[in-house]
Amino acid sequence: MVEKMPILEFSKVALSFGDTEVLKEIDLVLESGKFYTLLGPSGSGKSTILKLISGQLQADAGKIFFEGQVINDVPAEKRRVNTVFQNYSLFPNMNVFDNVAFGPRLKKMSEKDIQDKVKEMLGLVKLSGFERREISELSGGQQQRVAIARALANDPEVLLLDEPLSALDYKLRKELQQELRNIQKRLGITFVFVTHDQEEALAMSDWIFVMHDGLIQQNGTPEDIYDEPINHFVADFIGETNIVPGIMKHDYLVHFVGKDFENVDAGMRPNERVEVVLRPEDLDLTDPANGKLVVTIQDQLFRGDYYEITAVDDDMNTWQVQATNPATVGARVGLTFDPEDIHIMRYNESEAAFDARLESYEDEEAEAALQAAKDDQSQSGGQG
Amino acid sequence: MKKIRTPYLIVMFLILYLPILYLVFYSFNAGTTMKGFAGFSFKHYGELWQDTRLIDIVFETGIVALLSSLLATIIGTLGALAIFRVHRGAVKGALLSLNNVLLVSPDVIIGAAFLILFTTFKFSLGFVTVLLAHVAFSIPIVVLMVLPRLQEMNPDLVLAAQDLGARPTQVLGQVTIPAITPGIVAGFFMALTYSLDDFAVTFFVTGNGFSTLAVEIYSRARQGVSLEINALSALIFLFSLVIAVAYYFINRLNQRQKAPELREKVK
Numbered sequence: 001m002v003e004k005m006p007i008l009e010f011s012k013v014a015l016s017f018g019d020t021e022v023l024k025e026i027d028l029v030l031e032s033g034k035f036y037t038l039l040g041p042s043g044s045g046k047s048t049i050l051k052l053i054s055g056q057l058q059a060d061a062g063k064i065f066f067e068g069q070v071i072n073d074v075p076a077e078k079r080r081v082n083t084v085f086q087n088y089s090l091f092p093n094m095n096v097f098d099n100v101a102f103g104p105r106l107k108k109m110s111e112k113d114i115q116d117k118v119k120e121m122l123g124l125v126k127l128s129g130f131e132r133r134e135i136s137e138l139s140g141g142q143q144q145r146v147a148i149a150r151a152l153a154n155d156p157e158v159l160l161l162d163e164p165l166s167a168l169d170y171k172l173r174k175e176l177q178q179e180l181r182n183i184q185k186r187l188g189i190t191f192v193f194v195t196h197d198q199e200e201a202l203a204m205s206d207w208i209f210v211m212h213d214g215l216i217q218q219n220g221t222p223e224d225i226y227d228e229p230i231n232h233f234v235a236d237f238i239g240e241t242n243i244v245p246g247i248m249k250h251d252y253l254v255h256f257v258g259k260d261f262e263n264v265d266a267g268m269r270p271n272e273r274v275e276v277v278l279r280p281e282d283l284d285l286t287d288p289a290n291g292k293l294v295v296t297i298q299d300q301l302f303r304g305d306y307y308e309i310t311a312v313d314d315d316m317n318t319w320q321v322q323a324t325n326p327a328t329v330g331a332r333v334g335l336t337f338d339p340e341d342i343h344i345m346r347y348n349e350s351e352a353a354f355d356a357r358l359e360s361y362e363d364e365e366a367e368a369a370l371q372a373a374k375d376d377q378s379q380s381g382g383q384g
Numbered sequence: 385m386k387k388i389r390t391p392y393l394i395v396m397f398l399i400l401y402l403p404i405l406y407l408v409f410y411s412f413n414a415g416t417t418m419k420g421f422a423g424f425s426f427k428h429y430g431e432l433w434q435d436t437r438l439i440d441i442v443f444e445t446g447i448v449a450l451l452s453s454l455l456a457t458i459i460g461t462l463g464a465l466a467i468f469r470v471h472r473g474a475v476k477g478a479l480l481s482l483n484n485v486l487l488v489s490p491d492v493i494i495g496a497a498f499l500i501l502f503t504t505f506k507f508s509l510g511f512v513t514v515l516l517a518h519v520a521f522s523i524p525i526v527v528l529m530v531l532p533r534l535q536e537m538n539p540d541l542v543l544a545a546q547d548l549g550a551r552p553t554q555v556l557g558q559v560t561i562p563a564i565t566p567g568i569v570a571g572f573f574m575a576l577t578y579s580l581d582d583f584a585v586t587f588f589v590t591g592n593g594f595s596t597l598a599v600e601i602y603s604r605a606r607q608g609v610s611l612e613i614n615a616l617s618a619l620i621f622l623f624s625l626v627i628a629v630a631y632y633f634i635n636r637l638n639q640r641q642k643a644p645e646l647r648e649k650v651k
Contacts, residue, residue: 054547077549089540093562102558103548154548 005068007032007157007190008053013062015048022048024214025062030192032157035184037193039201040211041237046194049211050160053192054083067157081158082151086166088143090135096122096146097131103154121149124183141172148183158190165200177204198238202226210234218351230354231345235277240308240320242283246276248344251361257293257315265344266364267357275345280308280320282341285327291334295319297327311335404621411614418611428615435612438600442616445580445596448511452518453575459519460526460575461568465560467527468534480531486524494521495588502589509591517589518579525578526571533567534560566638573631 008030015023023045030036038046051057052064055076063070071079082103090099100118109117122128125145135143144164151159161180165173181204184191195201201208202222209219210233218230229235235243246256251266256276268274288294295311298318302308309321311333319335327333349357406418411429415422432438467483470476486494498517499509507513541563545555561568583598590599597620601613 056543056546076546077551083544083547085540085544087538087540089538089544091541091545091559091562093559093565102545102550106549106554150544150548 006030006065007067008192009065010049010052011063011065013052013059013064015052015057015060021214023052023059026214026216028209028216028219030158030190032190033188034206035181035191035193035204037195037201037205037208038211039195039198039208039237041196044211045214046196046209046211047162050083050162050192050194053079053158054081054160055079080156081160082154082156083160083162084144084147084151084164086163088140088147090143090146090150092135094135095131096127096133096135096138099135099146100150100153102150107154117153118149121153122146124152124186125149126179140168141176144168144176148180152183152187156189158192159184161191161193163194163196166195166197173200180204202238210237212237216351218354228343228358229277229345230349230351231347232275235275235343235345240280240322242278242280242317242319243345244276244278244317246274246344248272248274252339254342254344257313257317259292261292261342262339263342263344264340265342266361268344268346272346275347277343277345278319278337278341280322281306282337283319283321284336285309285321285323285325286334286336288332288334291336293319293335294332295335297329297331297333300327300329302326404617407614408618408621411611411618413611413614416611418609418614428611431610431612432615432619438612438616441595441597441600444511444594445598448515448518448596449576449579452515452579453522453572455519456522456575457526457568457572460523460571461530461564463523464527464530464534464564465556468531483524483527486521487528491521491582491584492588495585498585499588509589510594513589513591514586514594514596517585518582521582521585522575522578525574526568529571529574530564530567533564537563 006029008028010026010028013023013026014021026045026049028049038049040046048057052059055071055074059072064072066074066079066081091102094102097118100121101114104114104117118131119128122130125148127142127145127149130138130142130146135146138146144167147164164180165176168176177200180191180193193201193204202225205222207219208222208225210217210225212233218225218234220228225234226238229238229241232243235241244256246254248254248265248268248271249260250270251268252263254261254263254265254274254276293313295313297309297311299310300307303322306322306324307326309323309327311319311321313319321335346354410418410421412424412426413421414425414427463483467476467479470479495517498513498520502509502513537560541559542555545559550558581598582596583602586596587599587602590596595603597616601616604610604613
């Protein structure tokens with residue numbers, strides 16, 4: 001089977017503005033037809049990657065490939081990518097139809113084809129019948145839909161979306177997230193979505209690149225990134241997290257807050273100093289006698305679908321807990337969790353080393369599980 | 385404060401308009417001077433109608449104003465685009481200052497400078513020299529009106545157009561120029577009024593019998609203003625009034641296009 005050629009590839013791409021290194025040696029590979037998200041705080045370099053893809057910026061070093069061809073020197077207007085801008089950037093002197101028809105008209109399509117194209121695109125973003133509206137007559141959400149239609153009307157291979165939903169209110173944002181995902185699936189083209197909203201990234205993406213300080217910190221599926229963050233930054237940036245220092249005594253045994261705990265991580269040096277991650281939703285409240293940790297409830301916020309509880313242990317570590325039932329502020333309670341809820345992060349581990357380590361012991365585990373299943377089967381077979 | 389405000393405004397505008405109204409009032413005088421109103425008459429308007437030289441000058445003044453402001457608008461808009469694209473702050477600031485110096489420098493100096501220039505290069509003074517001088521002093525005005533529009537424009541509009549495949553000339557024609565059109569129109573009208581008004585510069589560079597209204601009225605006034613001039617002034621005043629009112633309505637129309645909520649309310 002022939003391996004599918006990546007649609008976009010960055011090889012050691014770097015860019016500086018004066019003395020500021022905006023991107024430091026970025027490598028990334030995007031496959032065709034997937035929904036990618038570049039996630040990171042402002043100034044992390046995520047929008048810069050988008051501008052390098054669209055051709056608004058030129059890389060200082062490294063190569064950018066589009067379907068295997070180097071495109072570093074291809075001007076923006078000749079690239080088969082289009083952008084949806086954060087502030088919509090619709091042409092105010094044109095109505096909805098003319099905005100969407102802008103690209104097709106430049107391509108000298110026939111008036112009939114343009115009509116069909118605009119109709120199709122407006123249908124796709126659920127704005128059929130809005131052709132004659134002026135841009136100033138549209139709400140923010142409608143404007144963003146027109147912007148999406150305008151970009152898609154050019155038949156891009158890759159659609160770049162630069163924080164397109166950040167100016168919209170919560171409900172509208174949710175709605176458009178769903179629709180963008182549906183549009184991407186329907187058209188089957190590649191989307192590269194930039195956002196600083198981790199919730200949005202987790203909800204929409206096939207694959208996430210977490211960016212910080214001009215570097216890709218981690219890339220993977222939303223589940224991978226959430227469950228197995230590589231470092232403090234990723235763990236802290238993606239969702240609510242409890243991070244405490246610990247020592248990995250040996251494989252599958254970690255020591256933190258003065259106690260030893262069984263866990264499911266391996267592949268580190270004995271007695272290596274590590275960081276321990278426990279997600280608030282994995283912690284359960286129980287009575288102090290049954291708790292693995294004993295904490296004092298300090299604060300509690302009602303969040304609608306859960307209570308956000310802040311507790312402090314005797315070593316003054318703060319613990320965030322998400323619970324469905326309210327707790328009593330000031331009460332001493334126990335915290336329990338399962339060995340698989342503990343995630344271990346090594347200091348300064350590279351992504352490649354992290355992936356390799358995870359794979360090595362996950363393979364071991366898989367083999368062990370397979371062996372156990374076989375044993376199980378032979379046993380039951382023996383009994384039968 | 386409110387008690388003072390209304391009378392203050394009334395008195396202020398009365399003082400500003402009184403001389404003009406006085407002039408207009410005497411244009412209907414049956415007598416020949418502004419000393420005493422001898423009765424209502426249109427006779428000075430009749431004289432004006434017979435005065436072909438003056439009517440020719442009115443038209444020539446208009447042609448100079450229209451042509452010079454049109455040329456200045458084109459050159460000034462291109463200049464504003466060029467200054468806008470200068471990225472180095474210091475250079476941009478210097479260019480803007482050079483532009484503004486021309487705006488504030490006295491007309492007498494500009495007029496004298498042009499006179500020296502034209503005589504050095506042996507230009508014969510007349511229509512062409514007046515036109516060139518008017519174009520020159522109008523350009524900075526247009527630049528000043530257009531540049532803020534460029535700065536207000538969402539820079540992503542240009543990026544969006546490029547992104548959709550527009551070449552630089554297409555971006556300019558289809559996105560940038562439409563976005564700054566209000567500034568261009570305002571610049572054109574400002575240039576037009578400056579040209580119509582101008583006396584000092586024109587006085588220096590005109591010759592060969594060519595004259596504009598300001599210069600002609602000045603030379604006639606030296607021999608005592610005839611009421612024919614009053615009649616002409618009254619007509620020009622009326623014309624300005626019509627332009628001002630028209631401008632107000634055009635502006636309101638533009639505002640409404642910008643803010644449709646407003647239009648909904650008006651309905």
